[in-house]
Amino acid sequence: MKLTGIEAKRRRTALVLTAPNVLFVLAFCVLPLGVLFSYSFFQVDFVSILREPTFDNYNRIIHSETYRGLILKALIYGLGVAVLCGVIAYPLALFIAKRVNIYKSALLTLLLIPLYTGDLIRIFAWRVVLGAEGVLNSLLMWLGLIDEPIWFLLFSPFATTVVLTYNYLPFMLFPLWAAIEALDDSYMEAAMDLGSRDLGVFFRIILPLSGPGLVAGFLMVFVLVVGDYLTPQLMGGSSGVTVTSAIHDMFGAAFDWPTGSALAWLLLSSMALFVACVVYGFYRSPWGRGIRKQDK
Amino acid sequence: MERRTFLRMLAAGTAGAMVGNIPFEVLAAAGKTVNWLTWENLAYDEYISSFVKQSGIEIQKGFIGSDDEQFAMIRAGGAKDWDLITPGLDKVELYVASGLLEPLDLDKIPNAKSLYAPFQSTALGKKDGKTYGIPFYWGINPIVYRADLMTEEPDWSTLFEGEKYKGRLAMRDYALEGIAIAAMYLGIERERIFKMDDKELAECKKACIAQKKLLRTYWNSIADLTNLFAAGEVVCAFSWVPPYYDLREKGINMGMAKPKEGVIGWCDTCAIPAGTAPDSASAAHELINFLLGPDYGKTLALNGPYAISTSMARDSLSAEEQERIFIKDMSVMDSFVWKENPADYGNWVRIWNEVKAS
Numbered sequence: 001m002k003l004t005g006i007e008a009k010r011r012r013t014a015l016v017l018t019a020p021n022v023l024f025v026l027a028f029c030v031l032p033l034g035v036l037f038s039y040s041f042f043q044v045d046f047v048s049i050l051r052e053p054t055f056d057n058y059n060r061i062i063h064s065e066t067y068r069g070l071i072l073k074a075l076i077y078g079l080g081v082a083v084l085c086g087v088i089a090y091p092l093a094l095f096i097a098k099r100v101n102i103y104k105s106a107l108l109t110l111l112l113i114p115l116y117t118g119d120l121i122r123i124f125a126w127r128v129v130l131g132a133e134g135v136l137n138s139l140l141m142w143l144g145l146i147d148e149p150i151w152f153l154l155f156s157p158f159a160t161t162v163v164l165t166y167n168y169l170p171f172m173l174f175p176l177w178a179a180i181e182a183l184d185d186s187y188m189e190a191a192m193d194l195g196s197r198d199l200g201v202f203f204r205i206i207l208p209l210s211g212p213g214l215v216a217g218f219l220m221v222f223v224l225v226v227g228d229y230l231t232p233q234l235m236g237g238s239s240g241v242t243v244t245s246a247i248h249d250m251f252g253a254a255f256d257w258p259t260g261s262a263l264a265w266l267l268l269s270s271m272a273l274f275v276a277c278v279v280y281g282f283y284r285s286p287w288g289r290g291i292r293k294q295d296k
Numbered sequence: 297m298e299r300r301t302f303l304r305m306l307a308a309g310t311a312g313a314m315v316g317n318i319p320f321e322v323l324a325a326a327g328k329t330v331n332w333l334t335w336e337n338l339a340y341d342e343y344i345s346s347f348v349k350q351s352g353i354e355i356q357k358g359f360i361g362s363d364d365e366q367f368a369m370i371r372a373g374g375a376k377d378w379d380l381i382t383p384g385l386d387k388v389e390l391y392v393a394s395g396l397l398e399p400l401d402l403d404k405i406p407n408a409k410s411l412y413a414p415f416q417s418t419a420l421g422k423k424d425g426k427t428y429g430i431p432f433y434w435g436i437n438p439i440v441y442r443a444d445l446m447t448e449e450p451d452w453s454t455l456f457e458g459e460k461y462k463g464r465l466a467m468r469d470y471a472l473e474g475i476a477i478a479a480m481y482l483g484i485e486r487e488r489i490f491k492m493d494d495k496e497l498a499e500c501k502k503a504c505i506a507q508k509k510l511l512r513t514y515w516n517s518i519a520d521l522t523n524l525f526a527a528g529e530v531v532c533a534f535s536w537v538p539p540y541y542d543l544r545e546k547g548i549n550m551g552m553a554k555p556k557e558g559v560i561g562w563c564d565t566c567a568i569p570a571g572t573a574p575d576s577a578s579a580a581h582e583l584i585n586f587l588l589g590p591d592y593g594k595t596l597a598l599n600g601p602y603a604i605s606t607s608m609a610r611d612s613l614s615a616e617e618q619e620r621i622f623i624k625d626m627s628v629m630d631s632f633v634w635k636e637n638p639a640d641y642g643n644w645v646r647i648w649n650e651v652k653a654s
Contacts, residue, residue: 237513241652254645
């Protein structure tokens with residue numbers, strides 16, 4: 001067979017193999033988003049949707065301090081939890097990738113175990129730990145460190161952050177571990193030979209070279225945190241409202257699909273913009289060499 | 297093919313296979329089925345088995361998780377799957393405005409004559425003299441509290457002011473009731489609560505924002521609130537009735553308060569979706585009549601415990617059993633504020649979100 005024939009066959013195969021995926025994404029992801037987008041310009045009148053295009057929904061949301069605040073809160077939580085996960089996951093990933101030999105797969109499986117249980121089970125397990133009569137408060141009281149339970153451990157932004165970090169840590173840990181695992185030890189040895197020490201090695205060698213893993217982990221944790229409304233609702237107490245729960249209320253309780261759609265689209269756009277800025281910032285920074293190099 | 301037509305044909309077909317020589321159409325007409333969309337706790341087999349036996353009508357059940365979900369389902373074209381649905385009395389108006397219900401024939405529901413007076417006279421569930429949703433079962437949403445951890449019986453003000461129970465209170469995460477309770481606390485006339493103007497709504501919003509600082513949390517599921525009471529996280533909350541009975545049974549000294557300013561009353565109805573085939577509609581009427589009757593009423597009072605909307609079962613219950621479902625002293629109904637659907641409920645939801653985000 002001629003080279004061109006092989007090439008043509010390869011293209012056909014690629015087309016046949018990717019077509020179902022592309023169709024699937026088009027039908028079940030792009031199309032619904034398109035419908036949502038068109039609804040965001042409609043109006044609602046009692047129980048009917050008026051299909052007369054208007055920017056009113058977007059105007060109302062952009063001028064509402066509440067919804068602007070909720071979107072900002074979602075982005076801050078997403079960023080904050082992703083950073084916390086990164087800080088916790090780096091030493092863990094380094095340890096598993098470079099220090100553990102025999103028990104590596106056992107450790108990795110162990111870290112996955114929380115994901116095998118449902119969201120609700122994890123949330124309620126944390127309630128048992130953080131509650132007023134919970135494990136932590138009881139322990140502190142038994143040790144005589146406190147006389148009264150510490151109430152803010154549960155139903156507070158603190159509790160929400162702890163549980164979100166715990167829930168999504170594996171999504172940061174695994175890409176990081178994979179990136180560090182692939183990192184050639186001789187780079188670190190060379191850096192040490194040239195006089196660099198712990199933090200220097202980390203910031204000059206490990207962080208730049210594991211950049212792709214960090215970006216992948218960040219994206220996953222960020223998106224999952226922004227979309228999670230159950231954890232803030234059940235752990236955050238009276239401050240547990242999220243933009244996602246507001247969208248849920250618009251669609252469910254208020255039968256205001258247009259405003260709900262507009263809010264969903266604004267959230268989606270803000271997320272995309274925010275993620276693009278953060279990743280670009282990292283890309284331009286001295287630690288972004290790892291992703292820059294792969295672009296070439 | 298519609299689900300109910302399919303089910304009917306399936307039932308008739310099975311019977312036809314057994315009997316053999318009877319024409320299919322005759323069998324199809326004889327095998328009556330009601331597809332009933334309702335709350336799971338209203339349709340246990342033992343509650344309705346006597347009806348099935350007596351009437352020969354088969355009941356296919358489907359369950360709802362929330363009133364909003366039911367409306368969304370029917371609104372999105374789900375009406376054709378069901379012959380009988382269970383909208384809240386306050387929501388019937390939405391269904392009627394969307395043309396989703398057909399009027400009920402009260403002549404086929406003789407037990408409706410025994411409806412309690414407030415349900416006879418209410419304007420809810422009706423339009424142009426026709427009844428679209430007939431009150432079926434009802435109850436109240438009171439304040440439930442840990443009597444062992446509180447020194448006095450709470451009222452609505454307990455949930456809005458004072459430092460004593462700060463951080464130990466809870467409120468349902470529901471715009472309609474959250475704002476209505478603020479209105480009762482502020483002393484807004486009962487008749488005006490669901491018709492408040494912007495100024496009154498703004499006052500309610502202020503009260504709700506002040507309330508937020510006192511709350512441990514907003515609750516979303518009654519099972520969760522029951523846990524919070526049991527764990528001592530929450531001592532007093534606007535609640536449903538179940539935690540009171542469930543935790544008393546476990547030996548916790550619970551209290552239930554019905555503030556004199558008013559208590560939120562709720563009521564679900566029976567309604568027949570528009571376009572239901574005459575046969576199925578007629579069978580659905582028979583089922584409604586049973587649901588408003590003495591047998592079902594007694595079963596629900598003893599097991600729910602909930603009250604049906606008619607007095608048919610009242611005399612067969614002991615004073616204590618009547619008290620449990622608030623029908624011993626019927627004057628208690630005078631203090632009820634029946635939930636209604638505000639004209640601009642979307643605005644209520646936006647206000648509620650602003651409160652929660654404050």
